[in-house]
Amino acid sequence: MAPSIRFEQASPDFRPEVLDMLQDDVDTMKEAHTGFVNEIKAKPPKLHYVPNTRGLVSTAGGEYLPVLVISLRMLRRTGSELPVEAFLANDDEYENYICDVVLPSLNARCVVLSHILDAVPKIMDIQKYQFKLFAMMFSSFEEILFLDADAFPLHQPEILFMNEPFKSKKMVTWPDFWATTVSSYYYEIASQPMPSNTIRQSSESGEVLLSKKTHAETLLLSVYYNFWGPNYYYPLLSQGAAGEGDKETFVSAALNLGESYYQVSEPICAIGHGTEGGLAGSAMVQFDPIEDYALTQKGQWRVHGSDAPAPRAFFIHANFPKFNPATVFDKQTVNPAFADDGSYTRAWTIPDEVIGKFSTDVEKHFWKEILWTGCELENKFSSWKDRKGICEGVKKYWNAIYVDKTSPMT
DSSP: OEEEEEEEEOOTTTTOOOOOOHHHHHHHHHHHHHHHHHHHHHSSSOOEEEEEEEEEEEEOOOHHHHHHHHHOOOHHHHOOOEEEEESSHHHGOOOIIIIIHHHHHHHHEEEHHHHHHTSSOOOOOOGGGGHHHHHHHHHHEEEOOOOOEEEEEOOHHHHHSSSSHHHHHSEEEEEEEEEEEOOHHHHHHTOOOOOOOTEEEEEEEEEEEEETTTTTHHHHHHHHHHTTTIIIIIHHHHHHHHSSSSGGHHHHHHHTTTTOEEESSOOOOEEEEEETEEEEEEEEEOHHHHHHHHHHHTTTGGGTOSSSSSOEEEEEEEEETTOOOOTTSSSOOTTTTTTTSBBBBBBOBBBHHHHHOSSOOOHHHHHHHHHHHHHHTTTTOOGGTOOOHHHOOOOOOOIIIOOOOTTTTT
């Protein structure tokens, strides 16, 4: 288990080596990797997409479907008209009312991944945490913004497609908190020189921008890394550090193939509220790549000490716990709606230097959409079938925080 050390606190020579591989296994994987890369370069499969289209792609299903509806309503609050494709694992996750009524009203549609995957003989089962890459590969859009079901933009995401860095790089990723912990075995298997550890932070894959037209090979190699991810490439690319999974596969693939990308340099920021134990962080903020790129082009890297003003916040990834109206008030490791004494509190009050710069009361809008979803769709989601009092629970919280003017956090 590699240690999870924050990027800005890691020394330049921080390079954990906690994997042990037999040379025969390294050679076998190297041969397979080389064969795959040569194949996609010599005879690249033609990816499916409708030319000159842009859209948002996500994966949902089960308990993530209510969370996705809330995120889509937050997306539409920005004025965005981007179409959305929500990928579900199989027919069991297809919920008629949500997929046929609610999502189309938000210019979104459900796509059942098993209908695509079952068209070829099954070699192995794809698990949910591998779905992201398959959703991106099979989406109908030429240019895609992938967002996790629990992530939403604060501004119209259309502008990201029309400006630098996406305009020239055609792939944009966002950072995680941690320094990279890629094993040296990966570089041997991928026939790549080991890069400097100071170049970039590890990646957080709740948000990815990518052009399937220009970066088909990167996407295909990322799919390869995810197909063989759980037992092979996830451990190679993270060595058990925080968040191990698909997150490192995008940049690793682009670097291997020499395809362009831009990773936002402004560090990710945890937001939450204060408790006796410190920050009860329940969401992460990612920043505007357009403003970040403008700074780094001038050599102003805030992560390396520049005192330039920070880019504006662009995405919120409300990841822990999920702000599902049916479960958000359950006692959990982090309780975003409750103070230490058990009274209601606003979830996101610190750090003020980030939240204070939001152009609107984002949290209030977010809870308004949680309230709408919990009340208007209380009896509509399969995962809520045995839950009682969902609307009543959110209403009680809403009235205490946003209607009762005596609340100290109003």
